[in-house]
Amino acid sequence: MAIDFTLAPEHEEIRARVRTFVQETVIPAVKPFEDSEDKALTRNEYLRTIVGLRRRAKEEGLWLPHMPEEWGGMGLGHVELAMVQAEAAKTRLGPWVLNCAAPDEGNMHTLLHWGTDEQKERYLRPLLDGVKMSCFAMTEPEVAGSDPTLIRTNAVQDGDEWVINGHKWFISNARRASFAILIAKTEFDLPEGARGANTAFLVDLPADGWNDVREIETMHGSTGHSEIVITDLRLPDSAVLGGRGNGHRLGQYRLGPARLAHCMRWISQAETALDMMVGRALDRVSHGSPLADKQGVQWMIADSAMELYQCKLMVLHAASKIDKGEDFRTEVSMAKHFVANSLNRIVDRAIQVHGALGYSTDTPLAHMFQHARWARFADGADEIHQMRIAQRTIEAYRATGSTRAATGGLPL
Numbered sequence: 215m216a217i218d219f220t221l222a223p224e225h226e227e228i229r230a231r232v233r234t235f236v237q238e239t240v241i242p243a244v245k246p247f248e249d250s251e252d253k254a255l256t257r258n259e260y261l262r263t264i265v266g267l268r269r270r271a272k273e274e275g276l277w278l279p280h281m282p283e284e285w286g287g288m289g290l291g292h293v294e295l296a297m298v299q300a301e302a303a304k305t306r307l308g309p310w311v312l313n314c315a316a317p318d319e320g321n322m323h324t325l326l327h328w329g330t331d332e333q334k335e336r337y338l339r340p341l342l343d344g345v346k347m348s349c350f351a352m353t354e355p356e357v358a359g360s361d362p363t364l365i366r367t368n369a370v371q372d373g374d375e376w377v378i379n380g381h382k383w384f385i386s387n388a389r390r391a392s393f394a395i396l397i398a399k400t401e402f403d404l405p406e407g408a409r410g411a412n413t414a415f416l417v418d419l420p421a422d423g424w425n426d427v428r429e430i431e432t433m434h435g436s437t438g439h440s441e442i443v444i445t446d447l448r449l450p451d452s453a454v455l456g457g458r459g460n461g462h463r464l465g466q467y468r469l470g471p472a473r474l475a476h477c478m479r480w481i482s483q484a485e486t487a488l489d490m491m492v493g494r495a496l497d498r499v500s501h502g503s504p505l506a507d508k509q510g511v512q513w514m515i516a517d518s519a520m521e522l523y524q525c526k527l528m529v530l531h532a533a534s535k536i537d538k539g540e541d542f543r544t545e546v547s548m549a550k551h552f553v554a555n556s557l558n559r560i561v562d563r564a565i566q567v568h569g570a571l572g573y574s575t576d577t578p579l580a581h582m583f584q585h586a587r588w589a590r591f592a593d594g595a596d597e598i599h600q601m602r603i604a605q606r607t608i609e610a611y612r613a614t615g616s617t618r619a620a621t622g623g624l625p626l
Contacts, residue, residue, distance in 0.1 A: 219530045225294045232276055232301040236308050240267055244307055267311045268344055278342060280314050280475075281322060286342050292471065292533035299478035304486060309479060313344050317386050320472035321348045321395055328414070328456035328464055337393055337416055346392040351417075351442060352465060355383045360598040362397065362462055363407045367444060369398040369415065376400075376415065376454075378423070378447040388440035389426060393418050396444075397461045412461030415453045423447030434584040471536060473593045474546050477529045477553040480589055483582055484525065484557045487564040488518045490579065494567050505567060514563040521556040528552055531622060544606045544620055547599040554589035555596070561586050 221229065244267075247260045271277050279298045281287025290298060295314075302308035309315035318341055325338040340346035357364035367380020378398050388394065393416060400413040417424060427441040456464045492515055495506035505511045532545035561583045565572035572579045590596050607620035618624075 219293060219534070221294065221297060225290070225297070228276075228279075228288070228290075228294070229297045229301060231274065232279075232298050232312070233304075235271065235274060235276055236301055236304050239270060240308055240311055241305050243267055244305065264307060264311065267307075268313065271311050271313070272344075276312055277344075278313050278322075280319060281326070281342065285326065285338075291537040292474065293530060293537055295475070296478045296481075296529055296533050299475060300482045300485070303479035303482035313342075314475075316472065316476065317350045318348055319475060320468045321350060323471060324350075324395065324464060324468045325455075327467060328460075332452075333416060333455065340392070347387055347390045349385050349387040349391040349394045349440075350468070351382045351385045351388070351394045352397040353384045354381055355441070356381065359384075360595050362412060362465055363409060365397060365399050365412055367396075367398045368402075369400045369413060369449075371400075372448075374451050376449045376451065378415070378444055378449065380444045381442070382444065383441040384430060384439045385442055386439050388419075388442060389429060389438065391419055394424075395455060397465060400461075401459055409462040410459040412465075413458050414455040414461045414464045415449055416455050417447070417449065417453065421447060432584075433587065434581060469593055470542065470546050473550040474529060474532055474536070476589070476593060477525070477532075477549050480553050480557045480586075481522070481525050481529060483586070484518075484522050484553075484560045487557075487561045487579065487582060488515070488522060490577065491515060491518065491560075491564040491567045494564075498567075511567060514567065518560045518563055521560060525549075525553045525556050531624075544603060545622060547594075547602050550593065551596055551599040551603070554586070554592075557586045557589055558583075 243263055244260075247256050247263070268277075275288070278285070278287035279290045280295050281289070283289040288298075298312070299309060299314065302312050302314065309319075322338060322341050325334055325341070329338060337348070341348060352362060352365070353359040354366060356366060365380075367378065367382065369376045369378045371377075378396070380398060382396075385394070396415045396417050397412050398415060399411050401408070401411040404411050423444060423446050425443045425445060427443055430439045430441055432439065492506070495508075495511050495515065496504055498505045500508075506515075528545070528549040532542055532549045535542040535545055561579060565579050565583060568577060568579060571577060574580065603620070607617050610620040611617050613619075
């Protein structure tokens, strides 16, 4: 079994172009706005700038790396996409400029796979063109977000319409979205915990009955996560996405590759933190020698380098399994858990090596650390992934007398 993550020359050329575009075009263009304290004065200029960057990305053929060529994308597999996402995420706006940022990225995959021809033209096409944005409304405050079988938002048929009532929160991008993919319970006679009880709906926004209550304040302020109260929202039967009762399957189809895409971007952040850690250790002198000469700091650098290496291998292997059409659930769960936790540890060590400077907002580390903490429950909490990994490991042993299939199925 050969495992070779070497990029073909044409893909290496794409990675180099993305790196150059991000480093020489995107970062210099947005830096003046990030440094400015006059937010009101610069907002319109900022919006014009980032829209212009998207136009540049299209012109340079760096648009939609995750989508098929026939839909205007670059047609990259998941292994190649990992390289592109890691380069793009060297700056917060990089994935958005290339139109491969969450939640739109996952919604594009979902619509491409589950949408009717009419739904693709109405909802997918504007996402691909970059003229509309979307959100995915599943999480609810009253029940555990990691268990979609508990969803309380309900949809009841009334003639050829559905009437929906419920409560959603942490719906990323909701205030900027032109439409939502909404998950609601439609089957009420199934056993508790059944996975065929939910259905996905497409909701044009704004809509009567869709009430945006607030933008939830988080550890780093208002960040686009909305609380939504849904009251007697009426939708036609044509709004059903993927068929009645398929909401759970649709959600899992969306979240698998989306989790790995998060990992691709988190690897970039971890690598940035490690670079900053080493740079600081070389430049800062304490007690007669650079920090890089201190064994305690060397251990932090070594641990971070080893973890980052593991992160990259796990993500690449999981991506290769997706590309081959193999079952990737365990590998993606492992990668999501490990990369999120490694990001937390590596950024934390970088802050420690920077001292008070790292705790301040004079470097990006403070914001990166807040984001890293979110990573441990986004798209499934650590403990849920650990539970699933353990269950699949036990299942593998029961089936074959070996856990090999649950540890990547590798030839060693």
